[in-house]
Amino acid sequence: MPTTQTQAPEAMVDHNAAKAIVTGHCADPFAQLGLQDRGAGLLLTVFVPGADTVKVLTGKVEADMTALPDYPGLFVASLPKRPKTYRLRASAQGHTWDFDDPYAFGPVLTDDDIYYLGEGTHQRLWDALGAHVMEHEGVRGTRFAVWAPNAQRVSVVGDFNLWDGRRAPMRKRSGGVWEIFMPGMGPGDVYKYEIVGINGARLPLKADPMGFGSEHPPRTGSVVRDLSGARWHDADYMKTRAAAQNIDAPISIYEVNLSSWKRAPGNRPLSYIELASDLIDYVAWMGFTHIELMPISEHPFDGSWGYQPVGMYAPTIRHGTPDEFRALVDAAHAKGLGVLLDWVPGHFPIDEHGLGNFDGTQLYEHADPREGFHQDWNTLIPNFGRNEVANYYTSNALYWLEEYHLDGIRVDAVASMLYRDYSRKHDEWVPNYDGGRENYEAIALLQNMNTLTYGEVPGIMTVAEESTAFPGVSRPVEYGGLGFGFKWNMGWMNDSLRYMELDPIHRKHHHHEMTFSLHYAFGENYVLPISHDEVVHGKGSMLHKMPGNSWERFANLRAYYGFMWTHPGKKLLFMGQEFAQSQEWNHNQSLDWHECDDGRHKGVQMWVRDLNNFYRDTPSLYLNDTRPSGFSWLEANDADRSVFAYVRHGGANDPKVVVVMNMTPVERPGYRIGLPAGGRWREALNSDAEAYGGGGRGNMGGVSTENMPWMGQDCSATVNIPPLSTVIFIQDMS
Incomplete structure (x- = not known):
């Protein structure tokens, strides 16, 4: 190690390297900048464009550095020995500033x-x-x-x-x-x-x-955000969430777009801190168990609703900082609410500051547009066959769960990931190595993501938005499944909404669109979704999907929600639909909260609230959601009168629940139904109750059985089924 200056600093300069530095083509800056042993002495090289002078500070000693006129901004100095530390002092146009040299520091990554x-x-x-x-x-x-x-x-x-x-x-x-x-x-x-x-x-x-x-x-x-030092207050909640998120638990999810749930004066979206109060209090009051956030990963275009993310590791700044987002999650946990996040690994936008062509090559995306370009969405498809890219996404799922204490993720557009020919003509896609359409690399990614997250973070849940009959979506990876905890039941949603949109006079011809879902209801662990996708792009609101006059629209919707909450499967409802918002969702403005001042809208809101609370308190409505033993038909074939009746079964000692629906505007008085046990059956909920905006027709609090076999049961009772209604009876165990 040299201890004395043996050569002028200018003489030790590598002129090719100096030119590369000032022209921005230095590929190995740590071999040129900073303090380097040049054999003939120690040479300190710094690049400070615009500086008039630069000094090197070592302890109490200042030494002038030499400017190299041929290389503007480049300053050099030879040092007699290697100092423990040094700083730099630059001046320009009368201003002076001190700073540390980045090239004085060693590597950071291990x-x-x-x-x-x-x-x-x-x-x-x-x-x-x-x-x-x-x-x-x-x-x-x-x-x-x-x-x-x-x-x-x-x-x-x-x-x-x-x-x-x-x-x-x-x-x-x-x-x-x-x-x-x-x-x-x-x-x-x-x-x-x-x-x-x-x-x-x-x-x-x-x-x-x-x-x-x-x-x-x-x-x-x-x-730059500092993620260290997070302060959480949810230790007790985190210990109990596993019991609240398994297949035997009541799960009722409120899907939210944070930018448009409610807005402040001036049409400003609420902050995470404001949402931690307003949103969380409301969702808890409504009786939901979970909030599902539409994507909050940073995204450039508001109109994508977050489904074209660029910053997969950044909570959007639209509502605040990462710490403020943590405060929102913490507030939800304080109220016993789980928080799920919509996660979008299947594609990313073409914005030039994003992942596309990241290092001058198709690094994250497939090079072949038949594999790497989504024609429907004008986006790029990740190359999951590249280990580093797959690692980027699986680690991202774990990141949200660990750093932000999220309780689960819902994976968007899984079908588009599973199939190479998704939304493509026969000559616009590349088969897998077996000649088939399955995307093996995407399948492996989803399996690895589920294995990693369930293995590393106790108590979480993952949900697939998957619209095909791909087998084993919610089956464990070790049994050949994708490993999700739950799958959206898109078949139930499509069939039942198609039925509900019909004029009741035609419903008898489509009766089994309401019953068909029970043929496959236990093949996966299902969530019944009425999501944002059903109330945008001209589809209208849930209320305006319903036929008839104003009273009939509200009655139809209440009856439908009664069917949804008593059908096997967990529940998901998009914001605004709980109070029957009249207009379809507009992401640029708040929900129409003023409509809750109208008794009809308020009635639907209170109906959903009471459904949630009854659902959570009644094991027969959730305990056997994934088992055929949890459901049995009483009447599935009365198409002429559009009447349905069924039983929900819980544990051996849980009171059974009987549901009766009338999907016509004609009241059905004296309708006999079989009942699975004798005694008194309390009318627990009736969508026609005056409190919900109905006509107040019902069964005077309940019915008592007669020893008359009916519908395959040993006893029965006559009930009054109001028009366009769902009536829920529960076995009186007293």
């Missing part, structure tokens, strides 16, 4: 990180990549790491360096990972990556694929 990143098996990828506020070698700052294996150069840019990619080129590690520690940077700093691609072209600036925060749209920069 060899294990690099190994698992290269292998594509880093479970907690976000701990390695992205921007992390930290102390490194005694200095506070932020370290950045990004995967860009085909890049010639990657730099961190932002206001801190005038968005000049020459100033902070990163160190390349094996496996194509680039990293740098930037002293002095911290939470709130905006940054992007400037990448020089494989052909030497400078790409559009890229947001951080692992960024934990973003600027307010339409700006697209990533923002």
